[in-house]
Amino acid sequence: MERIERIHALHRILSSARYPVTVQRLMEELECSRATAYRDLAYLRDFLMAPVVGNGEAGFSYDADEKDRFELPGLWLSSQELHSLLAAQQLLMRSGGGVLSNALAPLQQRIEKLLDEHAGGRRVPMERVRVVPHRIRKLDEHAFRTVATAVLDRKRLDFEYRARSTDESTRRTVSPQRLTHYRDNWYLDAWDHARDALRSFAVDRITAARLGEADATDVPEEELDRQLASSYGIFSGTPRGWATIVFNAKAARWVADEHWHSQQQGRFLPDGRYELKLPYSNGRELLMDVLHYGSDAQIVEPPVLREQARALLSLALSQYD
Known part of the structure; x- marks a missing residue:
């Protein structure tokens, strides 16, 4: 046991003791020598100003009039x-x-x-301790700090947003709701006042961000979860249906331990394959994740999602003709 941990344990022992504690008991509970126990008692009394009273013969305790008012200072962690x-x-x-x-x-x-x-x-x-980032997008530090401040201070936020899909730039005024770290990138969930709806924005596409004077409009947590966390993917929306994907026995060993969605349903089939069901709204992100498994995965339902997967695979194959 290291010194700070012993001091913390010593404080706990003396605080809870109804009678003076012997040095022998301290040695046993702190797993230390007699000399170390005395040094820790002296440190607790002389440097941390704890109300330690007593001696080696009668035992040690906290002064009854002071013990309830004394607390260890600072941050004490193991x-x-x-x-x-x-x-x-x-x-x-x-x-x-x-x-x-x-x-x-x-x-x-x-x-x-x-x-x-x-x-x-x-x-x-x-x-x-090794952290290997994967496909991280470059962030503007000023924009990130401004967005984070708006979320925590509950202020409206103005910014320029260039959508990745259309490359169109628009000016937005929003009430920030949540800052989400998803797949190594940051997203802002916000109420868009011009569109009168909830939207998710990739923070790396935000520029010229500034705090507004008005307070943010808070959207109830239940509504945020219903629209932003009820379907698969970061840009989810209200679920339109459920997808069923079947993975072969080799991939099943990995997929069975993976968390795809909070409402997912999974089961092993008799032949060792794994069936995964989950709600989705926009199938784009789900399709990319399923196709990542290549021939180890097959979309079973719904038919429209299955056909979309077939079309994407055909287009990809055409690149190699």
Whole structure:
């Protein structure tokens, strides 16, 4: 047990004890020597100003009049919790394409300092935590910060948006609802005041963003989930139906453990294949994901989605004629 963890455990023991605690009990519960137990008691009393009273013969406790008012100062986490927090911070920094690096740098320094205190100065090899970004789009840091601020401060947002599908640029005024990180890229779910509807915007297509003066209009969580999370894909909308995909036995070993949608239904077939059912609205993203599996996957229903897959495969094959 490392020192900060022992101090935390020592504080918990003394706070909950109804009678003075012997040094022998502290040695057993803290898994430390007699000398270490005395050093930790001295550190708790002299440096952290804890109301420790008693001696080695009668035992130690917190002063009854002070114990309820004393709390350990600062951030107290175990080494495992700090390692997890630092790994998560690395994931955010690297998967964000660098856009979060400057904002998270002070947090990283604080966590690393706490880890140093835990480990007695031993360097934590964070290069052992590897994050490999996949198909990340370049973000404008100013636009991202402005969008994030609007979401958290609940302010309206004005920006230029160039749609990827049409390359048309429009000016939008929206009430931001959610900032979503999906497949290594960021999206803004917002109420579009000109279109009087919910829309999702790729943050990498947002430019010239500025905060508005008016407060954002809040859309109920139930409505957001109904329109933005009820169907497959990031640009989902209200479900139009359910798709049924069957994967062969080889692919089934992977697909059975994958999360495609919160309402998905899956089962193994008697021959070892895997059947997956899920709601969808716009089949474009679902088709791309199914075709990713090539001959290992087959769309069974609905017929219109099956025909769309057939047409896409025919067009792809024509490129190699």
